[in-house]
Amino acid sequence: MSECSEATRNPIQSDFPYWFSEDGHLRHRETQEPYRFPFKLHDARDTEREHRSLCLCITRHVYDLLERKFQLDKVFLEDSFVFMSAGALENPGSLLVLIQDLGTVRSGVWSWKLSAHEGLERGSQIPYILWALRESCAVLLMNPNEGSQTHEQHVRLVWERLLSQSSPEHVFIVAHGYGGLAFVDLLCRQIEEVQRKVTAVAFLDSSHSFWHQPLGNAGRDWLKSHSRSWIPSRKPLNCSVGSLKAGCTQISAGTQCHDSTPVVCMESVFRFFNKMIKPKATPTPFNIITRSKRRASEQNNNI
Known part of the structure; x- marks a missing residue:
């Protein structure tokens, strides 16, 4: 059982002195000062205690927002659960699926560090949920760090x-870090179903490998045309950072920070999704008039 999972079941510091303000920033309850992690080099136990308390605080607050503010349903699966829009599986439109990185973050959170130091607008999945709501798109937030499963x-x-029984016309996957590797593992095992249901995949500083995971030619070809990868880089957002071994289009995430990748490249991700569902324009036919054709046309006119 992971630290944060244990903390959600057995609170260890109920007097945690910080709380989230209305604007989504962690503040001290008395001084209103921003959160500062009290790392203690010679006291690993106290440092771990602080980490677990912080994780519990962020997890509880985000879970509350998901259920109370965004009206998402908690759906239990064995010893874990996910959050999902009401009627998401029956929604004939689009479904946005979010898969976070390996570690202690729970459903609704990309990074507990960013959530604590820069606010939920940067560290949580809430901006993605808001986009989905504006676009009348259902959401499903996976929770792979909860429970005993890998x-x-x-x-x-x-x-x-859930997803194999769903009926949306378009399923969009956003996978951060190890979440990308887990999705590619699914593709390797359920390639025909995934190809049939998933419209596009956004890999955000993903740990997946086109060459070390048993994709096969069919899987690689599908990912080449249905996925895009955002890579931490010094280059501006959307600049090409591809290589011959990339396997799919690789572009700069506009940041060198792994944790910041989801929020910095979010608009670019959604532009990619919108592009994938727009019908491709039919090439406009045009005639190329060669010198011989022009001469023959002039002769016919003279006749």
Whole structure:
């Protein structure tokens, strides 16, 4: 059992002196000062205690927002659960699926560090949820760090129990870090179903590998045309950072920070999704008039 999972079941510091303000920033309850992590080099136990308390605070607050503010349903799957829009599986439109990185972050959070130091607008999945709501798009937030299963097992379980039975016309996947590897593992195992249901995949500083995971030619070809990868880089957002071994289009995430990748490249991700569902324009036919054709036309006119 992970630290944060244990903390959610057995609170260890109920007097945690910080809380989230209305604007989504962690503040001290008395002084209103921003959060500062009190790392203690010679006291590992106290440092771990602070980490667990912080994780519990962020997790509880975000879970409350998901259920109370965004009206998402908590759907239990064995010893874990996910959050999902009401009627998401029956929604004939689009479904946005978010898969976070390996670690202690829970459903609704990309990074507990960014959430604590820069606010939920930067560290949580709330901006993605807001985009989905504006676009009348359903959402499903995976929770692979909750429970006893591995990332790969959780993603497969959510697919088999929920997504494989869903009816949206378009399913969009956003996978951060190890979440990308877990999705590619699913593709390797359920390639025909995934190809049939998933419209596009956004890999955000993903840990997946086109060459070390058993994709096969069919899987690689599908990812080449249905996915894009945002890579931490010094280059401006959307600049090419591709290589011959990339396997799919690689562009700069506009940041060198792994944790910041989801929020910095979010608009670019959604432009990619919108592009994938727009019908491709039919090439406009045009005639190329050669010198011989022009001469023959002039002769016919003279006749």
